[in-house]
Amino acid sequence: MMTDEGDAAFFYDEWGRRRPGDGRDLRRAALLADTLGLPGIPDLPALTVVGSKGKGTAATYASAWLVAAGCRVVTVTSPGLRRDSDRIRLDGTAISERELAGLGRRLRDAARSLPPRGAGYLSPSGLFTLAGLLYARDAGADVVVLEAGMGGASDEVSLVPPTVVAIAQVFGEHLGVLGDTPAEIAADKAGVVSELTRAVVSLPQTPDVAAAIEATVAGRTGRPVELSGLPGSSEASEISALSGPSALSGPHRPNALLGCTAARRLLQVTGRPAADAARTAEVLASVRLPGRVSWHTIPGATLLVDSAVEGNGAAAALAEAYRRWDRIDHVLVCLPDHKDLEGVLAALGGLPVTTVRMPDRESLRFTRTRDGLDIADLTPGRLASFGERIVVLGTVYFTGRVLDLVGADTTRLFAG
Missing domain, CATH: 3.40.1190.10 (Mur-like, catalytic domain)
Incomplete structure (x- = not known):
């Protein structure tokens, strides 16, 4: 068996x-x-x-x-x-x-x-x-x-x-x-x-x-x-x-x-x-949606994580971040070729951005971000190195990895 x-x-x-x-x-x-x-x-x-x-x-x-x-x-x-x-x-x-x-x-x-x-x-x-x-x-x-x-x-x-x-x-x-x-x-x-x-x-x-x-x-x-x-x-x-x-x-x-x-x-x-x-x-x-404008804390940093894949979604996530913060130190973006990378980057304006690749996802292509950070190199400590207030945006495969890194509870989404 x-x-x-x-x-x-x-x-x-x-x-x-x-x-x-x-x-x-x-x-x-x-x-x-x-x-x-x-x-x-x-x-x-x-x-x-x-x-x-x-x-x-x-x-x-x-x-x-x-x-x-x-x-x-x-x-x-x-x-x-x-x-x-x-x-x-x-x-x-x-x-x-x-x-x-x-x-x-x-x-x-x-x-x-x-x-x-x-x-x-x-x-x-x-x-x-x-x-x-x-x-x-x-x-x-x-x-x-x-x-x-x-x-x-x-x-x-x-x-x-x-x-x-x-x-x-x-x-x-x-x-x-x-x-x-x-x-x-x-x-x-x-x-x-x-x-x-x-x-x-x-x-x-x-x-x-x-x-x-x-x-x-x-x-x-x-x-x-x-x-x-x-x-x-x-x-x-x-x-x-x-x-x-x-x-x-x-x-x-x-x-x-x-x-x-x-x-x-x-x-x-x-x-x-x-x-x-x-x-x-x-x-x-009681509904909680990890990875959809959700907030997470790790030693040295607070993260807003959202599965935004186009410009309007990224703009909405930023607006939510500024409701709580007076500044954003860094934005991590992970978007494969078929997503709206250009629209998301335009929405982020002049904020410091690091792109992330997921080469282990064979179904996703990252030809536009070949020089980005490899997902395997992303750790809680590396996340905190980007600053105290970090926005994380990208495909749900990526935000899921980040939720795993920060130990987010995804077992229960609402109280039944």
Whole structure:
């Protein structure tokens, strides 16, 4: 029998053996889902979150809202904050490493019946999605909240017919992969909807992206969809009133509102009772999002860590830093080639910046920052050497490493 570590490694097995030009194999992933009896779990509605940025925030707040309403909720996010077991949570709390290994063992055993792989592979994010569904079935969950890894129709979350879809902001990330324009990318992300989808909630989008979403949803569901005017809608105001004065404040308010609105819609369309205002305010006020404008202290320095990958996000993180500080000593930035490095650097203005590379992440390219600091050389002491007040920005893979360095608690995201 394999060790727990070996069982957990199965999530990366085929991805680690991929060849140039290989892509994720949705057909074999669907066969694996069928072998496991997934996703046809009776009476288990799914809330699926897609978009270019803010999906994790929306998924967390959606989960918190549903838990406040008395639901037993399994949440699957991508990637994990510090470790892979963070990807699957029950009522906001991450599963254990042993539980993850057990899920990996079951997936590995079921995968033995699949046809041989061709020019494709079972992707890690897709396998974690299936593992989350297995866990939801075992745990007797009432609802699953699924965060798409990259796309929508092209992502394994599309194997699960969503009851409600939440669409965060869509912009030109993954150009040439999901599409050649932001509108094409939006069509892929919105393509997660099915004829079983009962509601679609979206943040405001650019006109071309909004048109692509509307056309895709109408084509797949056979009915038009009205894109919500969050965060300025009357529904958003009502949700804010229920949540308490500070629960949905800060730079990530739009994505938090998106998650809460989508969760509220799911309760409505499935006929489930809503939580009372006091319980909702209590649970939402307890939400903590490490790596999303989160504050951390190490000997000699305080860090603001945020997974900003474009200029607007970086500007919002800086504004939050200046609410507490009168100066910023240094900014660490880690953005691979497909992220908006130029926009982030422009937002930082004349602040001292050090770029960081992650050469051990084979899927990420850092050709624009070849002279940057290697992630392996980053230690708590090296962090403190940059000054007393440090802002850390970059992809979630990077901020996850920093959270690990500072010993951030990522096990529990809210009080269930």
